[in-house]
Amino acid sequence: EVAARLRVAAPVLVPGLGAAPHWQVVVARVDWDGGAEGGAAAQALLEEILVDPASTGPEHSDRIAVAHTGDEAVALVPLPAVAGEHDGADGRGLLADALLESIREPLTAGLDGDGRLTLGVSAAVHSAEGLRGALEEARHARRVAAARPGRVCAAGHQELASHVLLLPFVPDDVRRAFTARLLDPLRDYDRRHRAELIPTLEAFLDCDGSWTRCAARLHLHVNTLRYRVGRIEQLTGRDLSRLEDKLDFFLALRMS
Template sequence: MLLREALDRPRLRLTLLVGADELERPVSRVYVTDLPDPRRYLSGGELVLTGLMWRREPADSEAFVAACAAAEVAAIGAGDAAFGSVPEDLVEACRRHHMPLFEVPVEISFREVIDEVTPSLWARRFTGLATVLGRHRGLVAAIAAGARLADLLQPVAADLGVDCWVLAPTGRLVAATAALPAGAPADLATAFLAAGRLPARVTVDGRRLEMVGVPGRPAHRLASWLLAYAARDRTHASAGTRDRTAPPSGARDRTAPPALPDAAAELTSLIAMERAQVDEAARIERRLADQLGAALAGRGGPADVRGRLLACGLAPDATFLAVATSLTGLSTPSELAVAVCDEIVRPAGEPAAVTGDAIPDAVLAVLAVAPERAAAVLDTIRTSVAVLSCGLGTGRLAVGVSAPVTGAEALTGAVAEARHALRTALARPDRATVVCAGELASHLLLLAGVPADTRRAFRDRLLSPLIEYDRAHHADLLQTLDAFLASAGSWSRCAALLHVHVNTLRYRIGRIEQLTGRDLSRFEDRVDFFLALRLPSNGDLPFGR
């Protein structure tokens, strides 16, 4: 029912005071209140009837109308019983907020207004329900015949009078009825993951959108799609494009319900059917990917890896990236980690196989990429992880990416590089981290594959005598050793760097050699000291510090 129809009731003798150009607003229900701020009880589209008991002074009108405008009610109906007529301050407040206002004569009770309007509202709803059921049957039949969400979303949204967007939790666009501004998909995904509760509202390019989740498998927000939708109106010809004929600031075109709960239910049902098909296809694909993971884990030869790549739709002679992902601190970690890893690499748009059967306590994705696309794919992975970090809560997400390699024979080495990069990412304190093997110096990459207790023992064996001596004698032997190596063994450069005489430096180096049993004229001993100096006392690698 539109506001025009609700007011056009001769028996009620309602008089419109403000909002002659807002009569196409839809009405959802009639609500009676004398609260000064009724927002918590409003969902949008109401005819708010009030006896003005909340008004003590003119300023109260501004507060009441502002609250109703924020809740997006259809109109305010003011009774004459309290003041004999509608106060002028209420009229002015409604005019400022572009809020329709009508007068209810003193001889007409609010009960009469409810009894007159409500039956028409229910009749419209029953008619709408029959339409919804018929449309739902048609959608089920269409999907069974092979139609997909991209084919069905546009006509269904048009019938419902909405624009809508379906996105993955990384901001990847699944389907849409209109374009979004640049950056808006990632912003929507971030808002979706960070929302305390759903449904939620978010503003994009000045347009307020409703957001709901469409769960998948597993049932976690990090693995869900999001539906964002808004009523189609004259303010936006398409998403992100402002119509030059838009009403003045503060005004809204209200030709469709603001909350649209029925539209959300219908759209969610349609999207859930698509999501079920996608999840089933992914389950089958992961069976093949797990066979590839087993081959890469050493449970098969080179020929087996090539065959498994082909089964996954990946050319054995392609250029590959290996992506290792660890997700900890959340429920259903293994199943969720596979879904998250899949979503991290999917926005890149490259053929991929995702398996949890290749690396202990991690998930592996193998991507076939064009060599010139490798850097862009890495950037996309970083962007995806940054968005997903908003939904981690107490969890941690670490990702290691190999350098590009060519051919199935090199893929095992790429997986090892991705594992080393993953260990580096896990050593960093950030909640979500991406490390590429190309970022690591060669010696750090080697050390990443060494257990932490072994690294700690190596450091202590070489440096503990110097640390203890410095503690007892304040001799700065550790600093001297670091400066000597940084100076490539040059006595004069090192002495100048430390601001000491060369003879003092020679004495300190001799003491270092005596305490450690090493010879700093030997290249091998210099390398050992160089590595030991770059390991903290706990054996962790200093990546990212």
């Protein structure tokens, strides 16, 4: 039903596009220090942020659909066809890169230390069928923004490409259990023997497993480095020649 309605509405919402505009979803959340519900404020902010100051007349604001529930507001933004010409492909990221440039300072002043605004922006989609995925993408990007410091923070879909950005959303108990299982044996050994296994592991991974580069960085003989890596493998039961084990150690170090 949504897809059919958008196909009918598209020529009116974005004149000249025919029936296949691009859409982006923007999700905003306002959290007040006092705990008051911020959905209405988030909706009002989105409506103001997303209005093109170069456009005139009330018809422009009608092209952007904004609604809220609870603390969250969601905007459906139609993009002109020329967006792709300036954004490299299909308009993806058009809003994400520039969204904060003109709004961070006035919004931070407007919140006046009593609230926090976080925003997430999806990639562009070409049909209403892609809106469900775009909404989830924008929500996830907003959670990435919420993990950052500051009163006003935004994140775009491009920032979801790195698994490192997913780490803030790992539950604390899972994070502690995962890092303890892998790193605690090495920490205990380092405390008892001053063996520097943790710094060795960090350098080895940073050098992509290159024995010569890692040994040069640590000012060690390659045989000494091999001994330390062998000790790491013995204490943890892992094999640092395996990609899966390297990735586990990498994630554990990032979460510790």
